[in-house]
Amino acid sequence: MKIAFVGKGGSGKTTLSSLFIRHLAASQAPVLAIDADINQHLGPALGLPEDEAAALPALGAHLPEIKEYLRGANPLIRSAETMIKTTPPGRGSRLLRLAEDNPVYAACARPVALDHGDVRLMVTGPFNESDLGVACYHSKVGAVELCLNHLVDGQHEYLVVDMTAGSDSFASGMFTRFDMTFLVAEPTRKGVAVYRQYKEYARDFGVNLAVIGNKVQGEDDVAFLRAEVGDDLLVTVGHSDWVRSMEKGRPPHFDLLEEPNRRSLHAMRERADAAYARRDWKRYTRQMVEFHIKNAQSWGNEKTGADLVAQIDPAFVLGESGVPSEPSLSPQGTASAFPG
Template sequence: MKIAFVGKGGSGKTTLSSLFIRHLATTGSPVIAVDADINQHLGAALGLDEAQAAALPAMGARLPLIKDYLRGSNPRIASSETMIKTTPPGAGSRLLRVCEDNPVYDACARPVELDGGAVRLMATGPFTESDLGVACYHSKVGAVELCLNHLVDGREEFVVVDMTAGSDSFASGMFTRFDMTFLVAEPTRKGVSVYRQYKEYARDFGVCLKVIGNKVQGQDDLDFLREEVGDDLLVTVGHSDWVRAMEKGRPPRFELLESPNREALGAMRAAADATYERRDWERYTQQMVHFHRKNAASWGNAKTGADLADQVDPVFVLRELTEVSA
């Protein structure tokens, strides 16, 4: 299952996503964690020191390799240079699976040992000084979108993505790539403003959205969130001495996380699991094609000099049992 964490800057979405990743690891579920935020902090939240986090390979810098591998022998894609972030798979494309080794993971993923097990960590890479004034961060996130478009994940397999802050996720169709989107909101007017934006933008695309109330200190905070987001409020998380120690670089064993917060993570896992039964691969593929055609007409055709709508395979549907091309 593919899980996104979104929220305004400073809401705690990276912290919550790292806790959820740790929780999944304790159950033995295979996990790919992806840091797709312009502020790259997921590695540190998973226990990497500064040097280790800085050494993570940047997916954005390996986009040619990713495109070349995923293109495979798809006859509708003339070259990897004509692939854009929304290019959908078709007959002959190579697909990615969570539990496999492939050149994309070899180049872009690194194992991170947690006390409950190991996860694969991938990162888009930071927005560097050389990018200022000449590049858009969404060009880096495009590597994540391409991988999600070609990913076939099954029950008990997880891809958890720490997304860009605010409503920036709507700059592409990536917000429709997830089975569950957890929106982390503080009990403040600013905290729920991103929720309202996300709810409105995602309304027509069947996005499954649940709110995680963070930094909740009492009944008044809880009442505020219930009033503002209604039934979309799934759980709340309050102060955590475990998280404070983790932020200082000295996390205790994960089993010592406070009981209410462990219960909240369990409820999040249960909510994510429930979305598996409602998967609609045809709609998923149709949405992928919709945003590809939209991006092709808006800028992709002009950039590549090709009609990228021709890349769409009209009979291909991404499915869990689709065979990977050689």
């Protein structure tokens, strides 16, 4: 299932997403984590040294190869160059499965060792000097959106995305790609303002939204959040000596996380599992197509010189029955660097 963490800058969404990833890994569940925040902090929050986190391969740097791989033998897509971030899969496309090995993961995902096993981590990549003044955040996350459109995930396997701060994700259709969106909010007016904006934008798209109250120091903070967000408040998280040690680069074993915070993580997983059980693959595919049409008509057709609406396969519905093509293998038996 697909899970997003959102919230204003400084709310603690990266910390909470890293705790949730550790919680999932502790049950031996397959986990793919994606840092889609322009401030790349998820790797260090999962325990990677800063230099190793900075050296992670950026998804955007491999976008041409990713496009070519996902295009597969889809006859409606003339070339990888005509694919944009919203291009939907169709018959002949290569699909991704969360727990498999494939060339996309081989190029862009790296294992991160946690106390109870490894998770895969992918990153959009930070702004570099050539991006300054000419690029925007959304140019970085296009590869993430394209991969989400081609991902066939199952129950009890988890994609966790640490999204950009605030409501920037609404500039793309990526906010509809998740079974569950956890909005991390501090008990402050600014914290709940982001919640209200997100709730308003998501209202017409069937987004499953739950609020995680963070940095809660007492009953007054809980009462404030309950009054402001109502039943959307799922759990609260307070001070954590475990988190403080993690932020210093010295995390104790994850089994030593405080029991109240462990209960909160358990409740979050239960809510996410319940949301996946209600997934409507037809609606999911329809939303994907609708956003592709909008992007094609507003800028994609002009940029690529092609009619991108013609890429839509009306008979195709993404679902668990989808079977990805076998990735090509090099003579050494490892996934080749696309597409094969």
